[in-house]
Amino acid sequence: MMIKTEAQELAQIRVAMRGAEKIARLLEPAKLIELALERHGKDKVAVSWSGGRCSTVILHMALQICPCIKVFHIDTGVEYPETVRYVKRLACEWNLNLVIYKPERNFWDIVEKYGFPHMRLASSKGHTSKGKPACCTWLKEKPMMKFRKEHSIEAFITGMRAGEARVRMLIMAQRGQYYFVKKYGLNAWKYNPIAFWSTREVSAYVQEHNIPLNSLYEKLDRSGCWPCTAFVGWKEQLAHTNFKLYKFMMERMNEQRLLDHFYQTRIAPCAERG
Numbered sequence: 001m002m003i004k005t006e007a008q009e010l011a012q013i014r015v016a017m018r019g020a021e022k023i024a025r026l027l028e029p030a031k032l033i034e035l036a037l038e039r040h041g042k043d044k045v046a047v048s049w050s051g052g053r054c055s056t057v058i059l060h061m062a063l064q065i066c067p068c069i070k071v072f073h074i075d076t077g078v079e080y081p082e083t084v085r086y087v088k089r090l091a092c093e094w095n096l097n098l099v100i101y102k103p104e105r106n107f108w109d110i111v112e113k114y115g116f117p118h119m120r121l122a123s124s125k126g127h128t129s130k131g132k133p134a135c136c137t138w139l140k141e142k143p144m145m146k147f148r149k150e151h152s153i154e155a156f157i158t159g160m161r162a163g164e165a166r167v168r169m170l171i172m173a174q175r176g177q178y179y180f181v182k183k184y185g186l187n188a189w190k191y192n193p194i195a196f197w198s199t200r201e202v203s204a205y206v207q208e209h210n211i212p213l214n215s216l217y218e219k220l221d222r223s224g225c226w227p228c229t230a231f232v233g234w235k236e237q238l239a240h241t242n243f244k245l246y247k248f249m250m251e252r253m254n255e256q257r258l259l260d261h262f263y264q265t266r267i268a269p270c271a272e273r274g
């Protein structure tokens, strides 16, 4: 498994900051949240909350400024059971103005049609070389677009950080702390208050404010879709985190391989012959 060191993470953050500083003066997280609320009005701003550590930190920050701020969560249908429980628990404990959306298609249907999600590699322009996996479009982007339209949202506050991935570093270096996203039909602003924070700073905030975290972090350093095959080391992580889900996944992958083989050897040649 590829593990990014703290030095690599900090180097990534520095690159992003240098680029972003050329676009606009960098703002402290709370100031950036206030700016979003000022520019768009509180009814048109939502916190995008995945149930992961970073988005919970910005959710906590946003609630200090606007306790009734809209909170948007997507239940992809392939969340870890820990995440589903955590979202329910925090919604009650923090009295969240929470809206949960579910995708129109499920992960397994998408995999059947497009295959398992591939790894995303950043090109120098900050785009991914193979484009986004289809599941990202169906499980995340489409529900987000639907929510934006139905709730007249103009801006999302996110927990995205430049140090997490090269793609994010490049986006923030080129576009700054906040920017308009037209791509994939989202048509909304994204504000990233902790764009230049390190993992260490995120953990310090969690400790300082005694924020209860998703219990998934006791076993794993990420949250998100459990059958995600789009990162190095996913197999080991899943086996370590939830062996039942890992076994289920292996069976599904085998079935898919058999189907692909059947298609390539039996169906495709006949189709070519007409």
Ligand code: SF4
Pocket: 117, 133, 135, 136, 137, 139, 140, 224, 225, 227, 228, 229, 230
């Ligand atoms: S996180 Fe992985 S599984 Fe989930 S939508 Fe994105 S690529 Fe697909």
